Amino acid sequence: MVVILYVTFILLVVIMLFYLVRHYVFSLTALYRQKGQPNYTLHALSYRPTVSILIPARNEEAVVGALLQRITELTYPKDKLDVIVIDDASTDNTGRIAEGFAQAYNYFKVIHRGLNDGGKGKPAALNDGLKQAKGEIIICFDADYYPQIDVLEKLTAYFVDPEVAVVQGRVTVLNERATWVSRLAALERIAGYRVDQLARDDLGLIPQFGGTMGGFRRDIIEFFGGFDTKMLTEDTDLTFRVYLAGYKIRYLNDAECYEEAVEDWRAYWRQRHRWAKGHMQCFFKHLVPLLRSGNLQFREKLDGLLLLNVYFVPVLVGLSWLLGAIIFFLLPTTWLEPIGTLLPIFVYSSVGNFALFFEVGVGTYLDKRMRISWLIPLLLFSYVLNTLICTKALLDLAFSKIVGKNEHKWAKTDHNGGETEWF
Numbered sequence: 327m328v329v330i331l332y333v334t335f336i337l338l339v340v341i342m343l344f345y346l347v348r349h350y351v352f353s354l355t356a357l358y359r360q361k362g363q364p365n366y367t368l369h370a371l372s373y374r375p376t377v378s379i380l381i382p383a384r385n386e387e388a389v390v391g392a393l394l395q396r397i398t399e400l401t402y403p404k405d406k407l408d409v410i411v412i413d414d415a416s417t418d419n420t421g422r423i424a425e426g427f428a429q430a431y432n433y434f435k436v437i438h439r440g441l442n443d444g445g446k447g448k449p450a451a452l453n454d455g456l457k458q459a460k461g462e463i464i465i466c467f468d469a470d471y472y473p474q475i476d477v478l479e480k481l482t483a484y485f486v487d488p489e490v491a492v493v494q495g496r497v498t499v500l501n502e503r504a505t506w507v508s509r510l511a512a513l514e515r516i517a518g519y520r521v522d523q524l525a526r527d528d529l530g531l532i533p534q535f536g537g538t539m540g541g542f543r544r545d546i547i548e549f550f551g552g553f554d555t556k557m558l559t560e561d562t563d564l565t566f567r568v569y570l571a572g573y574k575i576r577y578l579n580d581a582e583c584y585e586e587a588v589e590d591w592r593a594y595w596r597q598r599h600r601w602a603k604g605h606m607q608c609f610f611k612h613l614v615p616l617l618r619s620g621n622l623q624f625r626e627k628l629d630g631l632l633l634l635n636v637y638f639v640p641v642l643v644g645l646s647w648l649l650g651a652i653i654f655f656l657l658p659t660t661w662l663e664p665i666g667t668l669l670p671i672f673v674y675s676s677v678g679n680f681a682l683f684f685e686v687g688v689g690t691y692l693d694k695r696m697r698i699s700w701l702i703p704l705l706l707f708s709y710v711l712n713t714l715i716c717t718k719a720l721l722d723l724a725f726s727k728i729v730g731k732n733e734h735k736w737a738k739t740d741h742n743g744g745e746t747e748w749f
Contacts, residue, residue, distance in 0.1 A: 331653055338646040345639060348632055352525035353688040359528055373486050376406045377478055378461030378544070382451035384414040384444070386469035387423060388743035389586060393471055394427045394434070402478035409434045410458050414451040415444025420469075448537070449553035449560040456544070456552060465541040470586040470741040472500060473539070480581040481541050491573035492564070494523065494533055494540040495581030502698070504589045509701055510708050511587035511594070516689035523577040531629035532569055533577035537561030538585075546573065557611075559604025566612040566630065572621040586741045594708075595715060597739050602712075602719035605637040640713040641720055 379397065383390050390411070397409055411428075413421040413436055421438055428434040437454055444451070456464065463482050467473065474480075477495060484493045496519045499512035526533045535542070537560060547553070550567055557563040568575055588594045616622070616630050683702060690699040 328656075331649060331656075335646060335649045335653060338642055338649065341639075341642060342646070344632065349684050351529075352522055353685050355525040355528055356521040356685075356688055356692060359525075373483060374403060374406055375463050375482055375485060376461040377402065377408075377463045377465055377482060377541075378455075378459035379407070379409045379465045379467060380412065380452055380455040380459065381410070381467050381469060382412045382414055382448050382455065383416065383420050383424070383469040384451075385416045385418045385420060386741060387416075387419040389470040389741045390420055391423045392743065393467060393469055394424065396472055396475075397467075398427070398431060399475055400473070400478055401476050402482075404433055406461075407433050407478075408460050410455045411436045412451045412455045413438045413444075415439050415441050447555065447558070449555045449557060452560070453552040453555065456547060459544060462544055463541050464544050464547065466538050467583070468538040468585065470743075471497075471538060471583050472585075473583040474581065477539075477581050477583060480578055484576045484578065485541075485543065487574075487576075489574050490576050491546045491568045491571075492535045492540060492542040492575040494535050494575060494577050495583055496520070496523070496577075496579050497536060497539050498582055498584050499587040500584035501586050501589070504587075506701075506704070507591060507594055508587045508589045509698065510705060513686050513690070513698065513701060513705060514708075515585075515587070516693060516695065517685040519577075520579065520689040520692055521685040524579050526629065527577040530623075530625065532565065532626055532633060533575045534633065535561045535565045535568070535575055539581075539583040542568075546571075557604060557607055558600050559608060562605055562608045563611070566608060566616065566634075569622060569626065569630065570612070570615055570619050586743070588739060589742075591711070593739060595711070598712060598715045599719050599722075602637040602716045603723055605634070606720060606723050609634040609638070637716050637719070640709070640716040644713040644717055 381390070381393065394409075394411070400407075409427075409431075411424040411434070413424055421436065424434075424436040428436050435458060437458060439445075439451065439454060452466070463485055465478065465481060481493045481495055484490050497515055498519075499508060499515050502509050502512035523533050525531075540561075542564070546568065547564075549571075550564075553560045554563055565575060588597055613631075613634060616627060616634070619627070622630065683705065686702055686705065687699065690696070690702075
């Protein structure tokens with residue numbers, strides 16, 4: 327029994343080491359490598375594909391008007407643009423606000439999903455929107471987003487490459503001053519996009535489609551049969567479907583959009599729980615096809631494997647904490663010396679994963695956000711919370727498998743359209 331505990335603990339430390347190296351590689355790449363992305367934006371002068379913007383919205387009256395007004399200000403040619411708002415069984419004024427824009431602008435259209443069919447999640451809403459879309463390229467925005475006026479030119483330019491099926495832009499938190507929670511969410515976004523996504527693109531790995539502030543070819547999603555409505559994270563699911571089909575995703579750091587982040591811990595829990603559970607769904611769906619795929623290189627398979635497992639890492643960290651305590655109190659003292667030599671690595675890994683410290687520090691440095699970097703130590707609290715969130719998500723998913731429940735409740739993030747000043 328003692329040997330089993332010790333070997334299990336060592337195995338967990340080895341897994342942590344893989345992610346430690348991953349964070350180092352991504353951070354150093356963002357700092358020093360940056361080979362430079364192809365300047366596809368030059369093609370935007372002549373390459374103008376037709377574009378459909380999809381905006382799924384459920385009870386978003388506080389924010390949807392600002393987004394729709396911003397879309398009217400975008401510089402992309404309006405004769406090549408159509409905007410489809412999917413009113414997903416809203417019980418507030420979301421539908422009426424959208425209809426007002428549809429009456430004023432002929433390139434706007436509103437789809438109203440009733441209470442019987444609507445409210446079942448973003449993938450189902452997007453599938454309804456796809457049926458009405460006319461553009462060669464589909465761009466998705468969440469209702470709380472606020473894009474740059476030339477963002478469509480930047481995103482669509484990359485589709486001049488026929489191997490590119492998806493292009494993802496950068497998401498930045500707009501309401502970070504609102505609460506401590508929104509500030510910590512802003513730090514996570516900085517690390518996730520400014521370092522993680524940029525490094526993956528630069529190293530030829532697997533940049534991730536984020537579900538919003540990104541676009542994809544309509545013919546590709548139609549080939550897939552639309553979004554999988556059983557998945558809570560349709561964006562991660564699409565990411566792996568694209569690569570398994572032999573296509574690529576590009577990340578464009580210069581294409582920015584601003585979002586309203588969660589502002590309290592309850593909303594943080596609900597949002598992260600959905601992300602964790604959905605990501606774990608993708609692990610079970612795509613792990614074997616990923617390993618067997620002939621369309622991916624070894625480095626892409628390795629990155630994909632680490633990406634699929636990322637929401638299991640906090641669970642493993644919690645398990646390693648428990649095992650470490652058991653070993654410390656139950657094992658003979660002769661076992662403590664080799665374990666002690668591993669503790670520095672284990673301690674770094676336990677706080678360094680999930681892009682919480684090292685990548686966040688590099689991201690704030692690159693963005694010249696020195697003041698917000700003072701909050702980095704507080705991320706330890708959100709990391710401990712994520713350990714609980716991911717463990718709960720795994721237990722919920724396991725229970726669903728046991729009872730044969732294939733559909734999972736979509737936990738919508740509420741938005742209030744409040745504070746939007748920079749920290």
